Each structure stands twice: as C-alpha cells, then as structure tokens.
Amino acid sequence: MALQGVSHDVGQPKVAIFNDPKIRGWVYQTVLLVAIVYFAFVGIQNMFANLAAQNIASGFGFLGRTAGFAISQTFIEYSQAESTYGWVYLVGLINTLAVAITGIFLATILGFIIGVARLSPNFVLRGVATVYVETFRNIPLLLHIFIWYFGVLRLLPHPRESADLGFLGLLNNRGWFAPLPITDDLFFLTSIAFVIGLIATFVISNWSRKRQMATGQQFPVFQTGLALIIGFPLLVFLVTGLPLTFDMPVAGGFRPSGGFTIIPEFIALLLALTSYTAAFIAEIVRAGILAINKGQTEAAHALGLRNGPTLRLVIIPQAMRVIIPPLTSQYLNLTKNSSLAVAIAYPDLVSVFGGTALNQTGQAVEILLMTMLTYLGISLLTSAFMNWYNARMALVER
Amino acid sequence: MKKQILSTIVGTAVLGLTAGYASATTLEDVKEKGSLQCGVSQGLPGFSNPDDSGNWSGLDVDFCRAVAAAIFGDATKVEFTPLSAKERFTALQSGEVDVLSRNTTWTMTRDTTLGLNFSVVNYYDGQGFMIRKDMNINSALQLSGASICTNTGTTTELNVADYFRANDMEYELVAFEKADEVVAAYDAGRCDVYTTDASGLYAQRLKLTDPNAHVVLPEIISKEPLGPVVRQGDDEWLNIIKWTHFAMLNAEELGVTSENVDSMKDSTNPAIKRLLGTEGEFGGAIGIPNDWAYNVIKEVGNYGETFDRNVGPDTPLAISRGVNALWTNGGLQYGPPIR
Numbered sequence: 001m002a003l004q005g006v007s008h009d010v011g012q013p014k015v016a017i018f019n020d021p022k023i024r025g026w027v028y029q030t031v032l033l034v035a036i037v038y039f040a041f042v043g044i045q046n047m048f049a050n051l052a053a054q055n056i057a058s059g060f061g062f063l064g065r066t067a068g069f070a071i072s073q074t075f076i077e078y079s080q081a082e083s084t085y086g087w088v089y090l091v092g093l094i095n096t097l098a099v100a101i102t103g104i105f106l107a108t109i110l111g112f113i114i115g116v117a118r119l120s121p122n123f124v125l126r127g128v129a130t131v132y133v134e135t136f137r138n139i140p141l142l143l144h145i146f147i148w149y150f151g152v153l154r155l156l157p158h159p160r161e162s163a164d165l166g167f168l169g170l171l172n173n174r175g176w177f178a179p180l181p182i183t184d185d186l187f188f189l190t191s192i193a194f195v196i197g198l199i200a201t202f203v204i205s206n207w208s209r210k211r212q213m214a215t216g217q218q219f220p221v222f223q224t225g226l227a228l229i230i231g232f233p234l235l236v237f238l239v240t241g242l243p244l245t246f247d248m249p250v251a252g253g254f255r256p257s258g259g260f261t262i263i264p265e266f267i268a269l270l271l272a273l274t275s276y277t278a279a280f281i282a283e284i285v286r287a288g289i290l291a292i293n294k295g296q297t298e299a300a301h302a303l304g305l306r307n308g309p310t311l312r313l314v315i316i317p318q319a320m321r322v323i324i325p326p327l328t329s330q331y332l333n334l335t336k337n338s339s340l341a342v343a344i345a346y347p348d349l350v351s352v353f354g355g356t357a358l359n360q361t362g363q364a365v366e367i368l369l370m371t372m373l374t375y376l377g378i379s380l381l382t383s384a385f386m387n388w389y390n391a392r393m394a395l396v397e398r
Numbered sequence: 399m400k401k402q403i404l405s406t407i408v409g410t411a412v413l414g415l416t417a418g419y420a421s422a423t424t425l426e427d428v429k430e431k432g433s434l435q436c437g438v439s440q441g442l443p444g445f446s447n448p449d450d451s452g453n454w455s456g457l458d459v460d461f462c463r464a465v466a467a468a469i470f471g472d473a474t475k476v477e478f479t480p481l482s483a484k485e486r487f488t489a490l491q492s493g494e495v496d497v498l499s500r501n502t503t504w505t506m507t508r509d510t511t512l513g514l515n516f517s518v519v520n521y522y523d524g525q526g527f528m529i530r531k532d533m534n535i536n537s538a539l540q541l542s543g544a545s546i547c548t549n550t551g552t553t554t555e556l557n558v559a560d561y562f563r564a565n566d567m568e569y570e571l572v573a574f575e576k577a578d579e580v581v582a583a584y585d586a587g588r589c590d591v592y593t594t595d596a597s598g599l600y601a602q603r604l605k606l607t608d609p610n611a612h613v614v615l616p617e618i619i620s621k622e623p624l625g626p627v628v629r630q631g632d633d634e635w636l637n638i639i640k641w642t643h644f645a646m647l648n649a650e651e652l653g654v655t656s657e658n659v660d661s662m663k664d665s666t667n668p669a670i671k672r673l674l675g676t677e678g679e680f681g682g683a684i685g686i687p688n689d690w691a692y693n694v695i696k697e698v699g700n701y702g703e704t705f706d707r708n709v710g711p712d713t714p715l716a717i718s719r720g721v722n723a724l725w726t727n728g729g730l731q732y733g734p735p736i737r
Binding site: 051053054055056057068069070071072080081150153154158173174253254255257263264265342343344345347351355356358359360361362364 | 483484487488491507508511512513541542543544545547550551552555556558559560563569570571572573574575576579582583586587588590629630631
C-alpha cells in the first residue's frame with residue numbers, strides 16, 4: 001500500500017509497451033476474440049461446403065414451402081393445404097409457450113401451497129405435503145408424462161360414451177370438448193369496463209399505500225379491487241343484456257363437434273409438468289421461509305399480527321429474495337422439459353418443427369439451429385424478467 | 399451466453415465436418431472395420447425386430463446380412479443400429495451407418511435433396527388404415543372426423559393429409575415419435591384409426607392386446623416403395639447394394655436356394671454359372687469376392703426364401719407375395735441379368 005502511495009506521487013513509472021499489463025490484457029483479449037471469430041467462421045464455412053459436397057440441400061428457403069401435414073392443436077389459423085414450414089414453426093412455438101406458461105402459473109401456485117404446508121404445525125397437512133414432495137421429486141419426468149397420458153387415457157370413456165359435464169361440455173379420451181364463448185356486438189363494453197376496473201384498482205392501491213404510509217390508516221383495497229375488476233364488468237354485462245352465447249359441443253360421429261377442444265396430450269403434459277415442478281418449487285419456498293430468522297415471526301406476533309398476516313406481510317416478502325433466483329431456474333427447467341412433449345404427441349416446437357418438419361425437409365442443421373436458438377431466446381427472456389423482478393423485490397436499504 | 403451460441407455453432411460445424419470425412423469410400427471403411435453397420439427400425443416384426451436375446455431378424459435385417467455375406471463371405475459380420483424415423487437420414491448422412499435398411503419409402507425429395515441414393519425396392523408397400531372391428535366401418539371413405547394415430551417424420555403424415563383433402567374429409571392427426579407409443583395410444587383408445595404402411599399395420603397388429611378385434615381397411619392410399627438407402631457419391635457401394643438384391647432375385651428366378659446352392663454350382667446353365675461365380679469375374683468388377691452371390695444365397699437365401707421366412711403366409715404376419723412376387727409370376731420384382 002505504501003509503495004503504491006509513493007508511486008502515485010512520483011507519477012507513472014516508465015515501462016516498455018509490451019510490459020504494460022493494460023496493453024497486454026487488451027492484446028490477449030483481441031487475439032482470443034479474433035481466434036474465436038475465425039474458428040466460428042471456418043467452422044460454418046466448412047459445414048456448408050461439406051453439405052454442398054454431399055448434395056444435401058441447405059439454406060432457409062424451405063421456410064416458405066408448403067408443409068402439407070396436419071397438426072392436432074393450433075392456436076393460430078393453420079391449413080395443411082397452404083401453411084408453410086415457417087408457419088409450422090410459429091404453431092409449434094405457440095404450443096410450447098402455451099403449455100409452458102400455463103405450467104409455470106399452476107406450478108407456482110401449487111408449489112407455494114405445498115411449500116407452506118410443509119412448515120404447517122398441523123401434522124397431517126405437513127405429512128401429506130412431505131409425501132407429495134418426496135414422491136413427485138424422485139420419479140423421472142418422462143414417467144410422470146407417460147403415467148398421466150396413458151393412465152388418464154385409459155380412465156376416460158370412449159367418445160360414444162362421453163362423460164357429460166353439463167355446462168362444462170363433454171369429456172372423453174379424445175380430450176375435453178369445452179363450450180366456446182361467442183361474443184355479441186355489445187360485449188366490447190364489458191371488456192372496457194374490465195380495463196377501467198383494472199386501472200382504477202391500480203390507482204386506488206397506490207393511493208391507499210401512500211395514505212397508509214402517511215397516516216397509518218388502512219383501506220380495504222382487496223374488496224374494492226374485487227368489486228371494480230369483477231363486479232363492475234359483471235354489472236355492465238348484465239345491463240347490456242348478456243351479450244355472450246356459448247357454442248356447446250354436440251356428441252356424435254367419431255367425436256363431438258362444436259365448442260373448442262383441449263387435447264388429452266396437452267392435459268397430460270400440463271399435469272405432469274405442473275405436479276413435477278411444483279415439488280421442486282415447494283422445496284424452494286420452504287427453504288426461503290426457513291431462511292428468515294425466527295425472530296421475525298416472534299416480533300410480528302409480539303406486534304399483534306396473527307399467523308396469516310405474519311406470513312403474508314413479514315415472512316414472504318423477505319423470503320422472496322431467497323426464493324426468486326432458484327425459482328427462475330425451475331421456470332427455465334419447466335419450459336425446457338416441455339420438449340418431452342414429443343413422447344406423447346403433443347405438437348410442441350420440438351415435435352412439429354424439430355421432428356416432422358425436419359424429416360420432411362431433411363434440413364437437420366438449419367432446423368435444429370433454429371430450435372435451439374428459440375429455446376435459448378425463451379430462456380434468456382425468462383431470466384431477464386425474473387432478474388428484473390428480483391431487483392424489485394430486493395431489500396431497499398435506506 | 400456468448401459461449402452457448404458459440405458451442406452451438408461449433409457443434410453444428412463439427413456435425414458438418416465429421417459428415418465430410420466418414421464417406422471416403424464406404425467399401426474400404428467396411429472392410430477395415432471388419433463389419434457392416436446397418437441402420438434398422440427400432441422394432442417392426444417381419445422387417446427388423448430384435449428377439450429376447452437381442453438377435454435381429456426380418457426382411458430388412460436379412461438384406462444387411464446378405465450384403466455382409468457378399469463382402470465378407472460371412473453373414474454374421476454385421477452390426478445393427480436401431481433408428482427412429484426421425485434419426486434415420488441424419489445417421490446415414492453422418493456416416494454412423496453404412497446402409498439404411500429400414501422400411502424407408504423412396505420419394506423424389508429424399509432421393510434428390512438429402513445427399514442420399516435409393517438403390518432398389520426390396521418391398522413394394524402402400525399405406526393403409528386399421529380400425530376396431532366394433533366401429534363397423536368398412537371403407538376409408540367413412541372416416542371423416544376420425545382421430546388418426548401415426549409416426550412423426552414419415553410419408554404417411556403427408557399421404558393421409560392428401561387423401562383426406564382429396565376426399566373432402568376432416569380428421570385429427572396424433573403423431574408420435576416412436577412406433578411403440580403409436581401402438582400404445584391406439585390400443586388405449588386415443589385414436590379411431592392407426593395408419594402406416596400396410597405391412598407395418600399387419601406387423602404392429604400383433605402387438606395389440608387383442609389383434610383379432612382390429613381390421614385393416616381395403617383402401618391402399620399411396621405407393622410406398624421401400625428399400626435400402628446409401629450415401630450419394632459412392633457408386634461402387636451403390637453397385638454392391640443394388641446387385642446384392644438383384645442376385646437374390648435372380649437366384650429365386652433360377653431356382654437357386656440356400657439348400658441346393660452347393661449342387662447348383664455344378665449346373666451347366668450359364669446364367670447360374672455367372673451368378674455363382676464359376677464363370678466370369680462379376681464380383682471382382684464391384685470390388686468383392688467372385689463367389690459373392692454364392693455366399694449370399696448359401697448364408698441368407700434367395701429373395702423368396704427371405705420373404706417367406708419373415709413376412710410370408712406361414713409367419714404371424716401372413717402377407718401374400720402380391721406385387722412383391724417375381725415378374726414371372728405377375729409381380730414387380732425383376733432382377734436385371736448378371737452378364
């Protein structure tokens with residue numbers, strides 16, 4: 001330290017350029033970067049040269065060609081006569097996102113419930129949660145998927161003897177045939193009411209937080225929000241004369257017609273991903289809660305808070321800081337695990353694009369590259385979002 | 399993140415690189431290895447199916463054994479690589495297998511854009527439909543609205559699309575990666591119909607809980623010429639594959655079987671003499687021993703023998719020769735002359 005202090009006073013000592021650590025560092029970094037770029041370039045060039053030498057078609061021209069095969073679940077308009085391979089990619093991507101997002105949502109809720117239950121003073125509740133976690137965590141996911149799929153499939157009735165769920169439609173081994181809501185002209189008023197309700201709730205909750213900070217008075221935000229978000233649109237809906245009808249599925253033929261169908265592959269995959277990932281999330285939640293000093297609970301109790309508010313207002317907000325980073329990796333796992341869909345014919349990205357499209361066009365390199373980059377992109381976006389959320393939840397140090 | 403992209407690129411590049419080196423000349427590679435690497439299906443009775451102790455049998459398997467016999471004079475010098483429909487072409491392109499003998503349909507796209515060559519047709523097939531008997535359906539034209547199970551990455555997906563479109567019918571396609579899962583899902587009632595090549599339907603029907611409760615509909619909706627595939631750009635190897643099949647056809651036509659091949663060596667028929675290598679240098683011309691066809695017939699048999707042994711009327715599949723009969727019996731199997 002003393003020596004450095006001295007050298008500051010004297011000024012920079014003269015060193016030869018190639019001995020300057022700063023310049024050396026730059027040179028090494030540049031050489032490394034050039035080498036990496038060079039190897040990547042040569043590798044790619046080599047690959048294309050080899051593909052050409054072997055008469056294997058390359059390039060992305062196939063994305064514009066008509067695909068010509070059917071897909072069992074499409075959220076966007078898809079016609080096997082006209083849709084292209086590029087469109088197949090989109091259909092697959094949306095199917096992947098659909099199962100991943102629903103799965104993340106349900107797994108988070110289930111995971112939190114089980115995680116909290118594992119710490120419950122109630123012996124039975126704790127026991128059930130422990131058995132759940134230990135069972136589901138320790139069986140490979142692929143088996144979960146097969147059990148849900150083939151098990152559930154055999155339990156469900158044949159379409160000719162569909163289970164009638166009344167207003168909820170029909171259930172059989174071709175899937176769940178749910179009623180499809182059809183909106184009338186005036187329905188947009190209900191939608192507007194819903195948006196107004198959302199905005200109003202947001203404003204009120206901000207206002208009430210400020211007021212509570214200033215005066216300590218609480219405002220019933222939850223009840224008000226409920227009334228604004230659900231009650232208000234419902235009122236508009238009733239006043240405008242119920243502008244909504246349902247297209248009910250009708251049994252007959254090979255399978256019911258009308259309504260919209262949720263295919264059994266989606267249900268099985270969703271159940272498997274949710275139940276499996278929820279076990280891991282439960283452990284993360286439990287660890288997060290246990291990481292909070294017991295003194296916090298005791299202090300909250302001493303202030304007169306009951307168990308519920310203690311958990312909600314004191315423990316969970318602090319535990320979130322511990323929970324979010326590992327939770328992110330569970331979300332990423334769930335998304336990536338959804339590619340196991342290929343085993344049970346759920347038409348996700350890997351199945352329809354990385355599978356069928358790859359085989360029909362034979363362009364393995366391009367298609368696998370696109371598929372990999374897509375998963376990478378989804379994962380990075382998820383991480384970015386969770387990092388932002390984590391930063392928001394971080395302890396604000398005053 | 400940079401690293402991940404990089405490793406992706408390098409990985410892909412390596413795929414391209416290795417693909418370039420594996421195919422110097424396939425015959426030299428095979429001779430050096432001392433065995434033939436043959437890509438087969440993951441289990442299709444009658445075509446390529448492993449038994450309880452891991453021994454492969456079937457029409458496609460016998461073809462590979464015949465090629466091994468032609469090269470080494472020993473039909474056991476062959477290793478089998480089970481491949482899914484999706485993996486098969488990449489495995490051949492990358493040099494993982496020397497020949498793909500896996501009930502693969504010959505189509506123009508596959509022949510021209512994959513860097514592969516289809517050699518011969520060792521089984522003329524067509525796509526059919528199988529359905530439960532108690533559905534009381536007796537024509538494919540009654541299938542509008544049906545759920546249909548099949549394999550991903552096959553021509554069947556496209557054929558069924560064409561057929562239903564041409565007949566203005568609706569359907570739901572459920573495509574699985576592995577044939578076993580297609581069978582399981584069909585058996586579990588997920589689909590009304592199971593579609594694949596007719597030979598495959600007869601084969602997979604044996605795996606169902608009650609094979610007699612299912613019926614194959616009469617319509618054949620496509621042409622499915624199945625045969626062995628090799629990499630493009632190695633004509634010597636292509637010739638060996640082609641002529642192994644032709645030798646088996648000629649043997650059947652000339653009445654040479656695995657049982658009488660030794661006595662046939664003394665035959666005065668010049669066509670048989672050329673086939674068995676007692677006259678001419680036909681084996682040498684394609685870089686393999688002159689008694690190549692003798693070895694093929696002795697160790698594996700002629701085409702009719704392998705057909706009867708694996709899929710013929712006396713097997714559980716009970717498929718008649720039909721279009722796969724010799725041309726002399728009104729079928730399509732025709733071996734160009736060895737001369």
